[in-house]
Amino acid sequence: MSTKPDDTTIAAWIGLSRAQRVATAGIEARLKAAGFPPLAWYDALWELERAGGEGLRPFELERALLFEQYNLSRLIDRLEKAGLVVRRACPNDKRGQVLAITPEGLKLRCEMWGVYAPAIEAAVGAKLDAEEAKVLAGLLAKLAITSA
Amino acid sequence: MSTKPDDTTIAAWIGLSRAQRVATAGIEARLKAAGFPPLAWYDALWELERAGGEGLRPFELERALLFEQYNLSRLIDRLEKAGLVVRRACPNDKRGQVLAITPEGLKLRCEMWGVYAPAIEAAVGAKLDAEEAKVLAGLLAKLAITSA
């Protein structure tokens, strides 16, 4: 390892960076224009919704979202203050807590999807055919694997 | 437009987001560990280096890097304070300025590449073969096109 990247690798890296910025900027702009909070809120709410009544420990959410610990801690503060999430004491581990989405959280998550979904379509779907999207998803999945 | 994305499109979007985070985190971590400033500094220095003696107007750099205007303005402040870049008055347009990289800037850009290059290889090159990298770069380029 630690060799030099070839030109195609560099092109892929730059493309990754730019494509993600363009797509994210477009999607975030639509959410903001519709008066919704940023994507990170959606992601957190969605994970909690998928987790169901069980809820999730903050550290689990942290790993699912690839968030820094301190960022997640403060995101939860904001979500809680907004009434979208509740922190409950964790029965097994007295250090910890269990997070659960509230009905308001469910509602917001759902409303956001109404804007988020067409935004994804515009930022990604409209620029690729079905086969391309499939290939892209596969290649990106390889990059996301953290070998460490 | 504004239709719903299909599952592959959603998978591509999520993959884009995660792959970029994983790759960027790895690369930034290596730069930081080597005592270097963040990637944004590299990008700005590299653009200015490519522009050569002509230099670049801030708004050109802004578009090249997809930076917000106020972020670029302050990034230039920091680069200038660090002696890596100089702001010169623009002869044609008295509102504006021309940016140029200094010898110190050239030196730092070059030293950073020594860490950045293997970091790209580790984050991207090592996870894809040559053909995959090529295909990925092509697909990502399509996403970066801003139709507006």
Place this chain on the structure above:
DNA sequence: CCTACTTAGATGCAACTGCATCAAATTCAC
């Protein structure tokens, strides 16, 4: 020219992030 409009760049303020560190609970090794 003179007013209206646009463009280039800076900046005050609030929100957010990163870093370092902390306290408390749990786990591990002996």
Place this chain on the structure above:
DNA sequence: GTGAATTTGATGCAGTTGCATCTAAGTAGG
């Protein structure tokens, strides 16, 4: 079991980003 090491989550502080707005200079339209 007891002390060391690890894990969970919070937080003070400094640095950065986002928003809104501002000034100055260029560009039109009459």
